[in-house]
């Protein structure tokens with residue numbers, strides 16, 4: 001049979017982060033001692049109290065469909081969390097729970113975008129944003145977050161990028177892949193421009209709990225009532241509670257948008273997995289000690305590994321403020337090691353130094369690489385030492 005796929009998937013690029021991870025796994029299965037630094041998920045188990053709550057819900061018979069936008073008890077737990085952490089007040093009709101933050105974002109773009117609507121995406125960006133926008137008929141418009149501005153965009157850049165087709169902007173803080181955080185003043189300035197031009201703000205706060213040193217996360221929705229009204233917050237339990245496989249994320253925002261997302265979900269997924277929702281209720285209502293313990297473990301790794309990374313010849317790296325990624329500039333290191341670009345170096349690192357990292361080209365900034373420190377300190381130290389020796393060896397051989 002002759003299979004013709006829909007045009008909308010023609011331009012779809014598979015997740016490059018998953019592709020590298022797959023190649024690393026393949027090499028590993030051939031017996032090679034690969035260290036993978038590509039992981040986008042915490043390496044800790046989900047806290048025991050959450051697992052127990054989910055198990056209990058099943059033994060008590062809560063194994064049926066739930067409302068499409070999530071259990072009322074879970075919405076209540078999310079509303080309490082937003083009150084506790086952000087001082088924000090939402091009604092249950094302004095909250096929708098989905099199958100992970102990724103799915104919630106997908107549903108959001110489906111309900112807000114018409115063909116040709118533009119969505120501003122600062123680079124470097126999380127790989128799924130452009131694809132999700134395109135799948136909804138939208139057009140990604142990139143603004144370069146410059147390295148000397150900690151990879152963040154400026155109000156001037158935003159003003160220049162807005163057209164009469166601009167529908168929304170995505171702000172991801174703390175950022176994947178850069179780990180940078182927008183300050184209140186920076187968010188305020190960007191927010192004012194969005195309000196002036198009726199641009200919806202999609203605030204992806206999935207790394208909210210992973211913030212280091214003196215840095216603080218603030219949601220743009222906390223700044224004023226008008227910014228709250230213009231913002232859809234995206235968050236979930238994946239990174240904060242080490243629950244990536246449970247697939248629970250949520251959106252909080254305008255009731256009209258949330259209702260449309262609920263209607264769409266009612267025909268696509270029916271509801272997020274019931275057992276996972278019970279786990280998420282415990283995640284938000286139960287003790288938060290594990291969240292802090294995981295944050296501290298990430299911070300310890302960051303501090304140790306950062307110093308070793310910047311000691312590699314030619315490597316420059318802004319110290320990340322949050323999330324669990326380092327985003328060093330390897331342009332100079334690639335050149336001194338004899339490679340034309342960082343993509344080539346990344347390939348050689350995998351094949352010869354047996355270290356898997358994600359090239360910055362996947363995130364819209366080809367001079368960088370992304371190193372996830374969601375792995376043991378021992379593996380991290382060994383991996384960075386392998387990269388160091390590899391760059392030195394290659395540059396000495398030239």
Ligand SMILES: Cc1ncc(COP(=O)(O)O)c(C=O)c1O
Nearest residue numbers: 040100101102126176236238249
């Ligand atoms: C910036 C960002 N947003 C959203 C997500 C998706 O989170 P979830 O696992 O809840 O779908 C990720 C996961 O890697 C992410 O890095």
